[in-house]
Amino acid sequence: MADEKKYLFDDPKNIKRLMRIFYVCCILLVILDFVIHRHTMHEWDKLWAFYPIYGFVGCVVLVIVASWMRTFLMRPEDYYDKPSTTESSKSASKHKNSNNELNTKGASHVDD
16 A cells, blocks of 8 residues: 555645646636737627636536436446346357257266
8 A cells, every 4th residue: 555656636735736827827818808809700709708608608508418318328337237138048048958969979068
């Protein structure tokens, strides 16, 4: 346990530094929104904080649509693990038939 490798984000100080850098970038972008002139195509592009609001609404819509899609796309946890009853019964009967054929020929099988 003592020899475990330490990663960059295992230290809470690094996470705090990253969050501070993120906040400074956000504040800088808001300030630059007042300073830089944007060439807009539509009237709603001129609204203050249009693109952050648009992005936030887009993310919320994506989450809502994904949770709705989950209701009919989700499979049970053991979807790929459980064999169907018809396949397992067929493979079991084939295995028994092959053992019987080997026994009638005089050969022995490892599983016998």
